[in-house]
Amino acid sequence: METAILFDQEIDIAKEWSAEASAGSSKSTIIQKLEEKYRIHSRKRNFSCQCCSQQVVLVLRDGSPHFRHEGERCPSADNYEKYIRRVNKHESNKTHQVGRAILRTYLEGQVKTHGVLVQEGYMYRSTLHIVPDFILLFPSGEKWAIDYVTGAREDESYNNYILKRTAAYQAAGFKPFYFIDASWIAEIPNRSMISLYLAESQMKVHSSIDQDWSDFINEFMETFGESFVLRELFSVYRNNFSNRTSSSQKYEVFSLAYIDPNERKAWIQRFTPSSAKFGFRIHCAAISLEKAVSLSKKRDGFQWWADDEAEVMRGCLERLSIKYEHEQTQLAKQRNELDQEDHHMSSQPKPMVAATSVTPTYEAKSTLGFVADPSSLTDMITNDMPVAVAQEMIEILSANKARLSKQTLEEIRHKARLVMGPIRNPNPISSGLRKAMIELALL
Template identity: 45%
Template sequence: MEVAVLIDQRIEINKEWFEQLSTGASRESVVRNLEEKYRIHSNKKVIECPCCSQPVTLVLRGETPHFRHRDPCPSAENYERYITRIKKSEDNITHRAGRAILRTYLEGQLKPQSIIVQDGYMCRSSLKIVPDFILTFPDGSIWAIDYITGSREDEAYNNYIQKRTETYRAAGFKPFFFIDFSWLATVPERKVVSFYKAEQQMKIQTETDVQWTAFMSEFIDVFGKAFVLREYFGIQQHVFERDAFQSPDVYSLAYVDPGAGNAYIQRFIPVHHNKFGYHVHRSLISLERATSLDHLNHGFTWWDNEETEIMQQRLQILSSHYEREVAIAAEKEELKWQQQELNIEVVQQNHLVNDKFSKHTTVAKNPEILASDIELMNYLFSDNIRNLFHIDMSLSEALHILTTLRANKNLLSRIQMERIRSLAREVMGPIKYPNSIDSDLRRVLIDIAML
């Protein structure tokens, strides 16, 4: 164990070890200082276990300073299990340093409320899985607190975290996990966070998460799934289509940076087999606040005071984007109707031209039909365009078509222009066996075919 008692003095040997090392002292000097301070009392058997009150021996060998029991004790068994777990599952150096800082914050916030903060292995009963800390409330309720540092993706670790949570609850403990901030991972350019499988085993749903759930449900009901995915989470085409908001329940995870004294409360909607989550909101709060109890003592204060205001701001932004999108859609619809009316007018004009041409067999017999560019353009748009190009067409007709096309080419589509070029080449005939037409007419037709 890492805690013992000397008369009325609590000795936290691991904390003292870490504090001296953090000042730059060498390992040898730290050992020497602790030996001088506590060894004589250990030898006199006056340093005792706070759990069983039996004498314990100071051990400073290796990398984990501790007190060893001389006689069997539940805390001794718990400590062995605890140390085995830490070596196997956590980043030992990061965990040891962060755990010492986290304990200081927990004690500072909870002791004034008569809540006892203990190392998990100090539990007076034998535990199958030992948490970092146990918080004992005046009403007898117990919380299990763990600081998670060892990042592992394998299924065994996922199952272990699940078993760990279930074991705590079976023992009557309420579990809370503080995850090292190095786990926090946001997908670039998307409001999406990625998770280890074990990570979502540690999620909880606070009162604030319930408020966000209601708010996100309102977003989806008002604006629709596709709009919320695009405007809120930045996803143009959803890759998890089946999972999109099947249940827009919001959960949270607490990530901590003990050295900086900060905590990040990540709110998200689980998606795609718990590998990802829609990033709803992230609060940056002090570790002091993150280790403080909420007003009902149901959990920690894992929220910031501005979140309700942030919800309203998000609603205003989304409403503005939605109104703009509706206005653009209405404008496009209006342009569509205007274009349709214009097309109807063009068709009506074409029908008039077609009716006029239907009374004549060829254009050559009725040169007045080509008297204006407007009439010619309407005819070029019509289904009777083939009547303009024939082997008996005159040079003046061809010149009129060429001049009109050059002035109004941008009004015709690529397909229409290709048809006109093809008809011009058809009048000229194949290169090897050309049709017998006037050379001047051929030159004009070549110019038309090259437009």
């Protein structure tokens, strides 16, 4: 274990070693200083275990300075061995060691006013299957497991390990929180999206702030349409994005907490998953490390949010509204220009063209009756309409357009556009039928 009691003081030998190393001291200098400071107390057997109060001795070993039990082993001794094996196997040792010491200092500074004890994970008084970096013990009896994650890996075994680790913490009665090293942050260029390790997505949380963002994003989808929001918020076009099969699917926002302990900074990345390894980037809140380890008012989590996130939401809504209204105005202008052109063309007299040479081909219905009974026309414009029939219809309508009312022409154009689908998310019809629908939409 890295800590022991000397009279009434908690001595963290690993923290002292790390502080000396950060100050530029060599290995031999560090050992000499710590030997002079503590070796005599170790010889007198005056260091004791925090967990079982038995005597422990000082071991100054490069990379893992610690205190060792000499008598009967207690749970902390077993936990410590498991913890060291985990760190050595899954973490970037130097980064983890330095960052972990800084994180503990900030945690203690923020939670102690609430009566919360920050304890080394291996000092837990029961044997643990997987040992976290720290355990937060609340006066209410609630327990949180805190980990600083540095060992980035992309493989299925590591992903399964994180799942197993989270499940082990929960089974032991802990609420897990992961602080991920900032080197993991990966935003995709020219897209408002992030890429993830498989294991990374297992560390996400869903807080009350995330729920506010979820409600907000789904309101955007309902108001402006999924294709518009994907394009304007994330620079992703719906017809090029096949992971979501239903436009009615709800978007749920989650958070990941990244930290740079040396810079005392944190970033809360809010996203909604698009797949196991990618996510739509909703917002990234840059906050201080001090705030990132401060408890929320309800003490149900940390303060993983920025003070201006409500303003960010409102600004986002305003920007989307302006863009949407502009696009709708342009579409209305284009429709008006088409209507004016149609009105001008319809005012010109045109000779009637005989249609007796046309042969009925579509479900026993003849296009001969289109002009005489235009009300049945729109019913025949469908996604499975034969191209030959569509071309036959265009020929007759073009020849007899002057005889059709403005309302009938508008109904024809509208139905043709429905068959084509939105420009950004077109319906899956053949190129021949699409060409015919374009001609009908421009009648």
